[in-house]
Amino acid sequence: MTRPDWHTARVAAHAAGANAPEPVTLPLSDVDGCTLAEPLRTRTALPAFVTASVDGYAVRGPGPWRLAGRVLAGQVPVASQPGTAVEIATGAVVPPGAEQIVRVEDATRGPDGTVDGRPRRDTPEWRTPGEEAAEGEELLPAGTPVTPGVVGIAAQCGHDTLLVRRPPRATVLVFGDELVTSGVPGRGHVRDSLGPQLPGWLRRIGAVPTVPAPLEPVADTLAAHVDAIATAAGTAEIVCTTGGTMRGPVDHLHAALSELGAEYVVNTVAVRPGFPVLLARLPGGRFVAGLPGNPQSAVIGLLTVVWPLVAGLTGRPLPRLHRVRTGAPVPGRGDDTHLALARIELDGLAYPLPHNGSAMLRGLARADGFLVVPPGSEARAGDSLELLAFPLHPGERP
Known part of the structure; x- marks a missing residue:
């Protein structure tokens, strides 16, 4: 079976979401x-009228000026007359005919009701109609x-x-009889680290997680897999599963997708870590993203296929890759794209991190993203590489 390269898989996942729900x-x-x-x-134009940008006096002609009223925000002023000053508040309409605004801190008021002072700037301190945007822009x-x-x-x-x-709803199913969801795992068991963290990733890529708490592992049987996926797809547009993406004795995901009549959008990707990941479409248009069971690989899988899918479903562009300079060598992974955990340091360079194994999370907790090392290559210090930067905030622009 030919595995699509990493860039091709991202594009395919994004295109799969092109038939987005109606706005x-x-x-x-x-x-x-x-x-x-x-x-x-x-x-409307922004602003829609000549607007004072400071508190002060709208004046006409040389000073000193005769005080001729006051205009506050929300009021409509009368036209300014020669030799007069109109007290004005920030945001108020500037009287027609006024030539300048003297700031209140730069003005003095005499006992006879006159105002004197000098404008601080040569250009009037007001905003003109359409200064920020024209009507219809x-x-x-x-x-x-x-x-x-x-x-x-x-x-x-x-x-x-x-x-x-609207953002699509996404839920998480964790597969594996070896998983425990609380405390320190005993011998032969593993603490589930994906159920707690994937909802946060889903929020950051623009989806709405609908994950029950506590999230209990799905039993390692075909019937349990089929029932769990079908039930989850009834309430979410995207079902993210973890584990079972291989074809071992307890890997039932492929068989469950076949029983449910799913069609593959992406079936494995030539990327390390992150192998194997899949994206399938169920009858009716819901999606199943099969993420590997190893934690770092699962996050790579989510960012590889689920993030572009969410972007497609919401009409957003494919999440962008940024160019960075490396601060140290980054090895390749043969014929696969290597996604190497990296941190941007104060010198602006991207440095690969240790503790970057597929099952490790220590490096992931410190990283800013993944350096993308193309197949059949490696990077030296100072080379330019693409960076798949982590989304930091819910709904961040891709």
Whole structure:
């Protein structure tokens, strides 16, 4: 069986999510964590009128000026007259005809009601209409993750609702009779480290984890695998399984997928660590991501196929790879892509980390991402490599 290379697998997983669910219109209070399904355009110029950017006096002509009223934010001023000063608050409409604003801290008021002082700058201290954006201007493209900042600018430019794609729901199933979910494992058993950590990774790649707590391992039988996957797919668009991706005596995932009528999108990837990982589509459009049982390999599998899939399902672009310089040599892995745990140090260089075995998590806990060493190559100190940087925040831009 020909294994797709790592880059090809990412592209295939992203394309699998192209038939995303229809977007929905939601109020601004409910859109954080979603994805824009259409460009965000202003419904008004920003700002819509000449707006004072400081507290002070809007003046016309040379000083001293006769005080001729006050205008606060939300009020409509009358036109400024020659020789007058109008007290003005930050954010208020500048009176038509005003030529400058003298800051309140730079002005003095005489007992006869006059105002004197000098503008601090040659250019008026106000914002002009359209200075930030013209009416109808595109501020953000479709596919942009909705953050609190996006919600704020949407409200500022007149939107009450947004057309968005909701984040897909994703759940986790852990396979293995050898797993225990609490305490120190006894002889022959292993503490499950994937059930506790994968929900956090899912949040950071833009999915909504729907993982029961506690998460109990699925029994090592075909019937239990089929039932668990079918049940999970009833409540989540993506089912992430851990373990069972080989074809050993207790590896039932492939047989379960066959019984459920699944079609493979990706079936193993030429990557180390991370072998073997798979992505399959169930009848009805739900997905199963088969992640290896070794913890670091499982995280690599999730970032290889699930992150691009989530991006596809939400209309986001394929997660980007960044270019970095290496601070030390990085070995290759023969014909496979090598994803090497790395940390960016203060000198700006990426250094491979120790404790990077497939079953190890010590290096993963300190890493900033994976260096991508192409098949059939190795890197020397100072070489340029792609970096699959870890997503740090829920819904982070890919």
